[in-house]
Structures are given as structure tokens and as C-alpha cells.
Amino acid sequence: MKPSTKGLFAFAAAFALLISTVVWLGREPSDGRVTVTVRLWDKQVAAAYRTSLDEFERRHPQIHVELRLVAYTNYAIKLRTDIAGDGADDLFWVDGTYFANYAEAGKLRSVDDALGAEAKAAWAPAVVEQFSRNGTLWAVPQLWDPGIVLYYNKALLAKAGVGADELAAASWDPDPAKDTFLPLLRELAASGAWGLGAFEDLQGTIMPFVGSAGGQLQDGDRFAFENPKAQGALQYIVDLVNRWHVAPSAGDTNLNPGFTLDQFLHGNLALFESGPYTLATIRQNAAFDWGIAVAPAGPAGRVTVTNGISVALNARSPHPEAARETLAWLGSAAGNAPLGESGAAVPAVTAATASWTEHWRGLGVDTGPFFAVQARIPAPRGARYSAAAQAGKPILDEMFLGRLPVPEAVRRYDETANAITSP
Structure with missing residues (x-):
């Protein structure tokens, strides 16, 4: 389903991402750098992330970011196990149906606390709403499907x-x-x-x-x-x-x-x-x-x-400040734009969305119909x-x-x- 969201709905989807359970995508850090780990399930987006995070590391030479790619078929189960044992990555993807489990259990640091309540103005409102509970945002929007x-x-x-x-x-x-x-x-x-x-x-x-x-x-x-x-x-x-x-x-x-x-x-x-x-x-x-x-x-x-994928901050990250800096980068236009530039997904940072439409325009595809909706029914939710x-x-x-x-x-x-x- 969909490189970005095909596993979000249990009704239907063919999950054909045949990759090993865990793949590490990164380089060994130099001595003295703090390593922040980011877990996700999409191979194409991981490649775009690597481009983005290479630039982040250039700007933050004290931080190394390691990507951990987990097969979608195992993702939710492994994440649940790792979170229960306090062994989850510093940052990890969540979908709109189970992030609430971890928010309610105190396993996530809220975005409002980490980046400030005003930060959400930069992201697609529908995705912000999807990952909010009782007015608090629990994950930073990364990619979304604006319409059918x-x-x-x-x-x-x-x-x-x-x-x-x-x-x-x-x-x-x-x-x-x-x-x-x-x-x-x-x-x-x-x-x-x-x-x-x-x-x-x-x-x-x-x-x-x-x-x-x-x-x-x-x-x-x-x-x-x-x-x-x-x-x-x-x-x-x-x-x-x-x-x-x-x-x-x-x-x-x-x-x-x-x-x-x-x-x-x-x-x-x-x-x-x-x-x-x-x-x-x-x-x-x-x-x-x-x-x-x-x-x-x-x-x-x-x-x-509309359905989205967001990245959450582990409340028990051993490197809270470095993880927070990485989260802020992934939520910025510069950090999110490589997803669209590669055509891998529609960026959920509003200022970066045009990178996706421009990629497909260059291939002769008018993406306007995806955004031409009058209203959106809320995506599924609940623990x-x-x-x-x-x-x-x-x-x-x-x-x-x-x-x-x-x-x-x-x-x-x-x-x-x-x-x-x-x-």
C-alpha cells in the first residue's frame, strides 16, 4: 500500500515489502559523536531520509543519525516489544492507529513539549489532527496522502x-x-x-x-x-x-x-x-x-x-537533546523536502509539499486531483x-x-x- 501508508488499514492491502527484519542504514560514527537512531519501514523513504540526514549531520557535526529499517510485517509487533523493554530507538515512525497506545502509556515525549506548540503550524493540518489526542500533538508529520x-x-x-x-x-x-x-x-x-x-x-x-x-x-x-x-x-x-x-x-x-x-x-x-x-x-x-x-x-x-505517517520521540531516549534536534530537522522544510524531491512520498511539511508536485510535473504527471477535495473524512484512530x-x-x-x-x-x-x- 503503498509505500507510505499501505499498512495503515487492516481492511485491505498487499504488503510486498520483502526485506530483512532489521536493516541498518548508516555509517559508523567518528569518536565523540552522539548516535541518534531512527526507525521506519519504507525502503524508498529511507533513501530520501539518508540524503536529508547527511545534510543534517553536516550542520550538526556532533550528531550521527543511524536509520533502522524494519519490515512492515514485523514493525508494529517489534516496536511494541522494544518499547515495553525500553529498547526502542530514539525516534520511530508511528501510524494513526497505534500511536495513542504509547502516548497514553507515557512512552512518547509530546511534540508540544519538545518543539513548542507553535511548531505544528508548519505541518499539514489533517495530519496534525490525526496524531493529536486531547489537544496535544504526539508525533511530527512526515508524509501524507492528501486525497484519493x-x-x-x-x-x-x-x-x-x-x-x-x-x-x-x-x-x-x-x-x-x-x-x-x-x-x-x-x-x-x-x-x-x-x-x-x-x-x-x-x-x-x-x-x-x-x-x-x-x-x-x-x-x-x-x-x-x-x-x-x-x-x-x-x-x-x-x-x-x-x-x-x-x-x-x-x-x-x-x-x-x-x-x-x-x-x-x-x-x-x-x-x-x-x-x-x-x-x-x-x-x-x-x-x-x-x-x-x-x-x-x-x-x-x-x-x-487523508492518512499520514509521523515520527515520534522516545520519552526514554538516552540522548534527548540530540534526538530533539533530529526531530526538529525532520519536521523542517529542508529536512522533509528530499522525500518529495525523490518522488517517494508527499511531504507533510507544508513548505516542502511542492517538491513532490514538481517532481511529478517533471515526469508529465498533473498531481492536482490529489489535492482537489472539498472535505476529508477522519482517518481511523484508536488504541x-x-x-x-x-x-x-x-x-x-x-x-x-x-x-x-x-x-x-x-x-x-x-x-x-x-x-x-x-x-
């Missing part, structure tokens, strides 16, 4: 007689009289390909539809799928699969979340709904002309989900989110297969997930 878009196959659109402008103007609605998106999908499917890769993907499918319906996934930390607007959105998605057959079968996608991307890359899918984390993969592997359009608006407008989502997944599997009615599925999902999130 429709990647489209130009040849398949032309074959169906669907124009890119027509696609960008389309909106979905449970009321057939107002729905202009489904007719386009049916035209695309009639030309011999699936219309849309709608499947059990929280970030790329579920939350954009739920958000643009005016619904929500959670109320605070509690799951709240059982509301009319969310149900209407989920029914629309399920109907795309099982009633209108304009999307691949859940029999394929439930077991293989990467199925729709594969079908898009093989020219069998006209529209693939995803975020910037898929951009490099599509550019490298699509053997056809493709484009990017805004995600369809719904009854509540064009709403998608027990991952366990709750995993427990509820079999229920969504049955719903997408058409074997469990949507109202029953959301009721059971909320009950199952909230039984885990409740203290």
Missing part, C-alpha cells in the same frame, strides 16, 4: 465513448435520478472491461464513498458504521459488485487485495480508485496511456480520506483500532460477497469492533 483519485485507462475510456471531462464531473448518488457515475461505469463495462475496482479497501474505496455520503466510520474511537449515510454508501459499493457487475467479484478481491491493481495494469479495468502511494507503481508498470481524475463527488460533495478492524473483517467479507445484507453487516461490525475497543 481515479486513475483511468485512456484507451478504455475512448472505446466506451467516455470523456475525461465527463468522468471528472460525474457524481454518485443512491438516488438513480441523481446518479451520473453508475451510468458511466455501465458504459465502460459494456465495452469489455470492468468499470471500477470497487472492493474491500478502506482507504481507496470504503472511506471515500462513506465520506462523500456524509457518513462516518467512527465517532471518536468507537465504530459507528451503523448510520443511514454510511449504509447507503456501502450498499452502493456492494451493488457495483453484485448487482451491476461493473466491478470485480469479491471472490477475487477479498482474498487478494492487489487483484484490482493487477487488472488495471493489465488493461482489464478502466478506473482504479487509489491514492498517491500507487502513482509510482502505475507509472512504472502500465503499458498504456493513463490519466488521473478527481474521485467522484457524492451527496455530501467530494470527500476523501485498539487494528485489532477491532481485523475482528470485523470477516463480516465485511460476507457483505462484499453479497451473503450478508448491509444493515445486518454494519450492525454486527460495530458490535464486534466496539467490544474490542471498549475498556
Whole structure:
């Protein structure tokens, strides 16, 4: 998922980062330098970090920064174990679903304390909000997915007689009289390909539809799928699969979340709904002309989900001041810009975001649609989110297969997930 955020949601994602459990990326420090360690899980971002931190070391010759790359599949478990044993790195990546565990346990030094409450003004507000609890920010935003878009196959659109402008103007609605998106999908499917890769993907499918319906996934930390607007959105998605057959079968996608991307890359899918984390993969592997359009608006407008990754400061770092200096650098425009300059991720430091758009503009890609959203549904959160989502997944599997009615599925999902999130 996505080099930056594919592991953030338990609903779906193909995790293909086949690297060793721990890889150290750095040089042996000279005598007398303080070594600060930074833990993360993304190989491409690690390379950009190395460029950034080489400059940091030039400016701070008394500090050496060592990167420790941990495979995503082991990351959360190993971090939990190391934090419990007071053996975690000075700085480490966290996602929006489990940072609260460590904040509540006193394992993190708040950003407000380390860098000052005014520092957060420099970072993407949506990511600041995601990593805040009760008004306190607990990690410095590093990268984010500003919005979800429709990647489209130009040849398949032309074959169906669907124009890119027509696609960008389309909106979905449970009321057939107002729905202009489904007719386009049916035209695309009639030309011999699936219309849309709608499947059990929280970030790329579920939350954009739920958000643009005016619904929500959670109320605070509690799951709240059982509301009319969310149900209407989920029914629309399920109907795309099982009633209108304009999307691949859940029999394929439930077991293989990467199925729709594969079908898009093989020219069998006209529209693939995803975020910037898929951009490099599509550019490298699509053997056809493709484009990017805004995600369809719904009854509540064009709403998608933003998700971020941030770096936290270990409250028990043996080098608190050197770690704080490194954290401040990673949160600066100069420190964050190499992520965008390499195209690895969208920088979450506002002044550095243009480095990513300029990188892709140089490759002929207009990234404007990623940012063209009217509002954003909050990303998943909560100390027990991952366990709750995993427990509820079999229920969504049955719903997408058409074997469990949507109202029953959301009721059971909320009950199952909230039984885990409740203290």
C-alpha cells in the first residue's frame, strides 16, 4: 500500500515489502559523536531520509543519525516489544492507529513539549489532527496522502465513448435520478472491461464513498458504521459488485487485495480508485496511456480520506537533546523536502509539499486531483483500532460477497469492533 501508508488499514492491502527484519542504514560514527537512531519501514523513504540526514549531520557535526529499517510485517509487533523493554530507538515512525497506545502509556515525549506548540503550524493540518489526542500533538508529520483519485485507462475510456471531462464531473448518488457515475461505469463495462475496482479497501474505496455520503466510520474511537449515510454508501459499493457487475467479484478481491491493481495494469479495468502511494507503481508498470481524475463527488460533495505517517520521540531516549534536534530537522522544510524531491512520498511539511508536485510535473504527471477535495473524512484512530478492524473483517467479507445484507453487516461490525475497543 503503498509505500507510505499501505499498512495503515487492516481492511485491505498487499504488503510486498520483502526485506530483512532489521536493516541498518548508516555509517559508523567518528569518536565523540552522539548516535541518534531512527526507525521506519519504507525502503524508498529511507533513501530520501539518508540524503536529508547527511545534510543534517553536516550542520550538526556532533550528531550521527543511524536509520533502522524494519519490515512492515514485523514493525508494529517489534516496536511494541522494544518499547515495553525500553529498547526502542530514539525516534520511530508511528501510524494513526497505534500511536495513542504509547502516548497514553507515557512512552512518547509530546511534540508540544519538545518543539513548542507553535511548531505544528508548519505541518499539514489533517495530519496534525490525526496524531493529536486531547489537544496535544504526539508525533511530527512526515508524509501524507492528501486525497484519493481515479486513475483511468485512456484507451478504455475512448472505446466506451467516455470523456475525461465527463468522468471528472460525474457524481454518485443512491438516488438513480441523481446518479451520473453508475451510468458511466455501465458504459465502460459494456465495452469489455470492468468499470471500477470497487472492493474491500478502506482507504481507496470504503472511506471515500462513506465520506462523500456524509457518513462516518467512527465517532471518536468507537465504530459507528451503523448510520443511514454510511449504509447507503456501502450498499452502493456492494451493488457495483453484485448487482451491476461493473466491478470485480469479491471472490477475487477479498482474498487478494492487489487483484484490482493487477487488472488495471493489465488493461482489464478502466478506473482504479487509489491514492498517491500507487502513482509510482502505475507509472512504472502500465503499458498504456493513463490519466488521473478527481474521485467522484457524492451527496455530501467530494470527500476523501487523508492518512499520514509521523515520527515520534522516545520519552526514554538516552540522548534527548540530540534526538530533539533530529526531530526538529525532520519536521523542517529542508529536512522533509528530499522525500518529495525523490518522488517517494508527499511531504507533510507544508513548505516542502511542492517538491513532490514538481517532481511529478517533471515526469508529465498533473498531481492536482490529489489535492482537489472539498472535505476529508477522519482517518481511523484508536488504541485498539487494528485489532477491532481485523475482528470485523470477516463480516465485511460476507457483505462484499453479497451473503450478508448491509444493515445486518454494519450492525454486527460495530458490535464486534466496539467490544474490542471498549475498556
